[in-house]
Amino acid sequence: xxxxxxxxxxxxxxxxxxxxxxxxxxxxxxxxxxxxxxxxxxxxxxxxxxxxxxxxxxxxxxxxxxxxxxxxxxxxxxxxxxxxxxxxxxxxxxxxxxxxxxxxxxxxxxxxxxxxxxxxxxxxxxxxxxxxxxxxxxxxxxxxxxxxxxxxxxxxxxxxxxxxxxxxxxxxxxxxxxxxxxxxxxxxxxxxxxxxxxxxxxxxxxxxxxxxxxxxxxxxxxxxxxxxxxxxxxxxxxxxxxxxxxxxxxxxxxxxxxxxxxxxxxxxxxxxxxxxxxxxxxxxxxxxxxxxxxxxxxxxxxxxxxxxxxxxxxxxxxxxxxxxxxxxxxxxxxxxxxxxxxxxxxxxxxxxxxxxxxxxxxxxxxxxxxxxxxxxxxxxxxxxxxxxxxxxxxxxxxxxxxxxxxxxxxxxxxxxxxxxxxxxxxxxxxxxxxxxxxxxxxxxxxxxxxxxxxxxxxxxxxxxxxxxxxxxxxxxxxxxxxxxxxxxxxxxxxxx
Amino acid sequence: xxxxxxxxxxxxxxxxxxxxxxxxxxxxxxxxxxxxxxxxxxxxxxxxxxxxxxxxxxxxxxxxxxxxxxxxxxxxxxxxxxxxxxxxxxxxxxxxxxxxxxxxxxxxxxxxxxxxxxxxxxxxxxxxxxxxxxxxx
Numbered sequence: 001x002x003x004x005x006x007x008x009x010x011x012x013x014x015x016x017x018x019x020x021x022x023x024x025x026x027x028x029x030x031x032x033x034x035x036x037x038x039x040x041x042x043x044x045x046x047x048x049x050x051x052x053x054x055x056x057x058x059x060x061x062x063x064x065x066x067x068x069x070x071x072x073x074x075x076x077x078x079x080x081x082x083x084x085x086x087x088x089x090x091x092x093x094x095x096x097x098x099x100x101x102x103x104x105x106x107x108x109x110x111x112x113x114x115x116x117x118x119x120x121x122x123x124x125x126x127x128x129x130x131x132x133x134x135x136x137x138x139x140x141x142x143x144x145x146x147x148x149x150x151x152x153x154x155x156x157x158x159x160x161x162x163x164x165x166x167x168x169x170x171x172x173x174x175x176x177x178x179x180x181x182x183x184x185x186x187x188x189x190x191x192x193x194x195x196x197x198x199x200x201x202x203x204x205x206x207x208x209x210x211x212x213x214x215x216x217x218x219x220x221x222x223x224x225x226x227x228x229x230x231x232x233x234x235x236x237x238x239x240x241x242x243x244x245x246x247x248x249x250x251x252x253x254x255x256x257x258x259x260x261x262x263x264x265x266x267x268x269x270x271x272x273x274x275x276x277x278x279x280x281x282x283x284x285x286x287x288x289x290x291x292x293x294x295x296x297x298x299x300x301x302x303x304x305x306x307x308x309x310x311x312x313x314x315x316x317x318x319x320x321x322x323x324x325x326x327x328x329x330x331x332x333x334x335x336x337x338x339x340x341x342x343x344x345x346x347x348x349x350x351x352x353x354x355x356x357x358x359x360x361x362x363x364x365x366x367x368x369x370x371x372x373x374x375x376x377x378x379x380x381x382x383x384x385x386x387x388x389x390x391x392x393x394x395x396x397x398x399x400x401x402x403x404x405x406x407x408x409x410x411x412x413x414x415x416x417x418x419x420x421x422x423x424x425x426x427x428x429x430x431x432x433x434x435x436x437x438x439x440x441x442x443x444x445x446x447x448x449x450x451x452x453x454x455x456x457x458x459x460x461x462x463x464x465x466x467x468x469x470x471x472x473x474x475x476x477x478x479x480x481x482x483x484x485x486x487x488x489x490x491x492x493x494x495x496x
Numbered sequence: 497x498x499x500x501x502x503x504x505x506x507x508x509x510x511x512x513x514x515x516x517x518x519x520x521x522x523x524x525x526x527x528x529x530x531x532x533x534x535x536x537x538x539x540x541x542x543x544x545x546x547x548x549x550x551x552x553x554x555x556x557x558x559x560x561x562x563x564x565x566x567x568x569x570x571x572x573x574x575x576x577x578x579x580x581x582x583x584x585x586x587x588x589x590x591x592x593x594x595x596x597x598x599x600x601x602x603x604x605x606x607x608x609x610x611x612x613x614x615x616x617x618x619x620x621x622x623x624x625x626x627x628x629x630x631x632x633x
Binding site for chain 1: 604
């Protein structure tokens with residue numbers, strides 16, 4: 001607990017990461033990894049057939065992708081690492097230790113990819129005008145860009161797989177064991193055709209905007225891109241099954257909640273049925289686009305477009321949730337605490353090792369029981385302060401106070417409006433990981449559990465939002481270890 | 497009525513597709529798994545064999561003149577339709593008539609059988625004048 005806790009009490013830390021990461025995956029898979037080979041293939045085909053209509057369409061699609069990937073795509077790519085570093089610096093720290101050189105390589109590959117997409121887009125017209133030899137070179141540039149786009153994904157997928165199931169790395173701690181984790185190849189095998197099929201569906205949608213209504217080429221282009229999509233579709237299904245069967249059984253127990261949240265967990269079967277119907281609808285629309293594109297209403301192409309974005313985004317949510325209670329399988333819990341440190345923390349308490357505090361604001365101090373003496377009030381506030389620090393260090397990476405996935409929302413669902421006494425909530429939290437397998441065990445000691453209970457009881461009567469970032473340092477292991485939260489270095493020194 | 501007759505007569509595959517849709521609807525209503533398996537399986541076999549016969553002929557007739565895209569354009573729609581029709585048949589046979597899976601399977605089976613018939617018809621020596629699969633080859 002060497003870093004201050006960053007906290008968003010309305011959206012939640014999970015919401016922040018999910019928003020950025022899902023947006024990035026949709027752009028990365030749909031507009032880069034899958035789209036670049038499709039655009040290069042269009043350029044190649046147009047050149048082979050000496051049909052400039054393919055060339056024009058390919059360039060328009062590329063330019064659209066260029067705008068999105070180099071702005072929103074690049075920002076969200078960096079944004080993922082920035083947000084996860086803020087929210088869970090310990091997991092990122094562990095990953096950097098294992099994957100340092102992989103990340104370094106990925107950075108080089110990413111820079112190459114950026115240079116290539118700049119070159120590919122900006123030289124299109126110039127090189128095309130120079131004659132067939134330069135056109136051939138340009139097409140090669142396109143396929144090189146496609147390759148580097150895929151390599152960036154291939155490296156990052158190793159880290160994603162590792163976070164779900166580190167496999168033998170847990171015993172031998174070597175780089176290559178981490179890279180070749182049990183879920184790496186199945187996940188890469190799934191994401192590769194998914195990206196290609198996704199690019200096909202997005203292209204079919206874009207073709208509506210980049211070709212004329214009466215243009216016969218629109219039908220030809222729809223059919224060609226439809227074939228591209230269908231070539232990859234069976235591989236998405238086959239590799240998806242391989243990926244699913246490679247996921248450890250314990251994670252599959254989280255499937256119901258990961259698919260549809262705790263509130264709708266019993267909707268799992270309905271949800272899966274909707275997913276199957278969606279896949280079939282996508283396939284049917286693409287089949288009609290190939291067989292009779294002239295009969296396909298324009299609006300029908302919106303369906304697969306929206307469906308593939310939703311399904312891919314939801315797949316990411318499931319992947320993120322299913323690995324719980326861990327953020328790195330068997331190694332680190334979602335709260336950022338290592339499994340190996342639990343025995344120590346449960347003996348000494350988490351606050352003994354916490355270097356930052358989050359002092360109660362005046363608004364947060366409201367709502368105390370009436371009729372307390374000054375001394376009783378101070379004592380209660382001290383307990384609540386300690387409880388809040390326990391909450392911030394052990395719960396706030398996933399839960400908010402009153403916002404999304406709020407702790408108060410869960411307590412209200414379970415205990416209703418009766419008083420949330422420390423005995424009630426602490427009793428539940430002590431064994432919650434048995435009732436909810438996706439929750440990590442409580443990492444602190446018995447005293448801290450009571451403090452946390454006091455804080456949760458206070459939250460029932462106080463709806464003030466929890467401030468964003470911790471800025472106050474505390475004295476760790478000082479005499480009698482007082483949790484004197486202060487931003488003033490002189491006060492801290494005096495207290496020491 | 498005359499217009500419908502003219503429309504059906506204009507392309508030989510149209511009556512076939514309509515017949516297959518009616519057959520599928522009838523099989524779904526009867527809701528006998530064994531009957532669906534035999535008749536439906538037979539229909540897939542027939543339409544699939546016709547498609548495969550035509551597509552193999554077309555592929556060998558064109559020889560080296562075809563590129564990968566053109567080969568994919570010939571093969572993929574029909575092969576996928578066969579696979580999905582078989583999946584649909586499995587859904588229908590293994591689920592009770594009142595279930596969503598049965599209804600989904602019956603709908604998918606009808607759609608895929610129609611797709612398979614179209615894929616075969618588009619490869620016939622006298623294809624429909626639509627912008628059909630393989631037409632550019």
